[in-house]
Amino acid sequence: MIKRFIGVILLASVFFGGCGQKREAEILKIRLSADVTTLDPALIVDVSGGIVASKLYNSLIRYDNQMQIVPDLAEDWSISPDGKTYTFRLKPGVRFTNNREVNAEDIKYSFRRILDPKTRSPRQWVLDRVVGADEFMEGKASDVSGLKVLDRYTIQIEIREPFAPFIGLLAMPAAYVVPKEEVQRWGEDFGEHPMGTGPFVLSRWRRDEEILLFANQDYFEGPPQMKGIAYRIIPQDLTATAEFISGGLDIMGLPSGEFSRFMSDPNFRPYILNQAGLNVYYLGLNCQKYPFDRIRVRQALNYAIDKELILKTLLKDRGVVAYGPIPPVLAGSNQNISPYPYDPEKAKELLRQEGLKNGLSMKIYQRTSQEALSITQAIQAQLKEVGIETEIIQLDWSAFKEAINKGEVDAFYLAWVADYPDAENFLFPLFHSRNIGPGGNRARFSNKEIDALLEKAISTIDDKTRIALYQEVEAEIHKAAPWVFLWHLKEHVVYQPWVKGFKLYPIYNADKATTVALTKNP
Incomplete structure (x- = not known):
């Protein structure tokens, strides 16, 4: 997800909880730095929306905390020898929270809805490889022939050609299963009145304040071990930190400004978890707008920014400098590439x-965030040294996304977090020309040779050959420089002693939170 934006400073794919000095019994409190835009799976494009939606819905399969595919609504499945036909058998007796049993028609309806132009889903690419999807989206067919209820x-x-990561796409929020009758009942407001099969149900949503979920006691895998989750909208890092220290949040992604403090405190250190992040942070450049349509200008910006210095000072060395979009922990990352070095003289020469x-x-556009502002201000100062004057524009999350999607911006500071653990997720959605705009390619980058390489890679079954093609694509993207490649951050999370069963999940929407429990305050 953005496949995917990152809309929250909290760490993707973790479950947060909390208790105030007077804690609500068994209600976990989770910090979101910005409100969720929608809870309609067809329209979700950001991490915060995916995290909340994962508690409300299920897909055919999901990822566990070891990045392995495990059953969700599906009991089992098979893949044909040619890699083009996937057959899923559902678990019987699973019910939506309106008490209707889920059946195969619900899967077909939910997937068809993503592809329906009337839905205006920015995630059509998740399912557009299905046979008949193109004809359906173009209005040439009334149904999607590759979706069959047996x-x-x-x-x-059935998909048109083999695509090894396809099953991973089915764990994304876009592949969550929804009840047709509830979508028809609420229409465009379904995102405000979501209903699925998940371990929680939406109780209340106060915009820019709180999203409250209650446990689904009839959840097919057993009820959660707490009564609910309260997602609290807290934009300011200092406020969130104060809430955590006072007991108002149970688990918190460590803001950069508080990292050293928590890591050096013996009261907190035993309760800090970390993992390599499946993410990439970048300064996106509008490749359809002068002068960022010029490769030497884009390369100059890469040389002009001292990524190592910002990572060491502002981000407390919590990651590695990016040489391209693919996180180094994923197969397909081309580790023969070197990051653009800090070379202001080279930057000036390219501009000349x-x-x-x-x-x-x-x-430079960014969402309203003190942490993001400190980074863009550092970038601003470094660009000034090579003669590039910048103005920083801060917008709330919804306005920020809209401006980027419309192609109004020169540049923007953003991150992409993995929807599924495959290098393709850091290439095709972000750089293929068919995904320009809200589909993921927000730099509006277009290169026919890279498009062709990507199309060849995703249709290659042999893993060794496919990985080699990913590495070739990343090398070409590195040279084309549609972004300033910044860093891949490690995720650090601190939790309170009374939180039990808490685990980190590399994929942001993988955690259903059914094993997390709250005990009495120590």
Whole structure:
């Protein structure tokens, strides 16, 4: 997800909880730094929306905390020898929270809805490889021929050509299963009145304040071990930190400004978990807008920013400098590439070659966040040294996304967090020209050769060959520089002693939170 934006400072794929000095019995409190835009799976594009939605819905399969695919609504499945036909058999007796049993028609309806142009889903790419999807999306067919209900509990999905990561796509929020009658009942407001099969149900949503979920006592895998979750909208890091220290939050992703304090405190250190992050942070450049449509200008920006210095000072060395988009922990990452070094003289020379010896002016957009502002201000100061004057524009999350999706911006500070643990997720959604805009390619980058390489890679069954193609694509993207490649951050989370059963999940929407429990205050 953005496949995917990162809309929260809290760490993706973890379950947060909390208690105030007077704790609500068995209600976990989770910090979101910005409100969720929607809880309609067809429209979710950000991490915060995916994290909350994962508690309300289920998909055919999901990832566990070891990045292995495990059953969710599906009891089992098979894949044809040619890699093009997937057959899923559903668990019988699973019910939506309106008490209707889930059947194979619900899977077909939910997937067809993603592809329906009337839905306006920015995640059509999740399912557009299904046979008949193109004809359906173009209005040439009334149904998607590759989605077949074989019986009440069996659904078959046929894709046009083999695509090894396809089953991983089915764990994304876009593949969550929804009840047709509730979507029809609420229409465009379904995202405000979500209903699924998940371990929690939405009780209350106060915009910019709180999202309250209650446990689904009839959840098919057994009820959660607490009564509910309260997602509290707290934009300021200092406020969130104060809430955690006072007991108002049970688990918190460590803000950079508080990292050293918590790591050095013996009261907190035993309760800090960390893992390598499946993410990439970047400064996106609008490749359809002058002068960022010039490769030497984009390369100059990469040379002009001292990523190592920012990572060491502002981010407390909590990650590694990016040489491209793919996290180094994933197969397909091309570790023969070197990051763009900090070389302001090289940056000036490239600008001179483009006729910009006097520099240029640009606007950098970011969502409202003190942590993000400290980073963009550091970037601003470094760009000034090579003659690039910048103005920083801060917008709330919804306005920020809208401005980027419309192509209004010069540049933007953002991150992408893995929807599924495959290098393809850091390539095709972000750089193929068919995904320009809300589909994921927000830099509006278009390169026919890279498109062709990507299309060849995703249709290759042999893992060794496919990984080699991913590495070739990453090398080409590195040279084309549609982004300033910044860093991959490690995730650090601190939790209170009374939180039990808490685990980190590399995939942000993998945790259903059914094993987390609250004990009495120590």
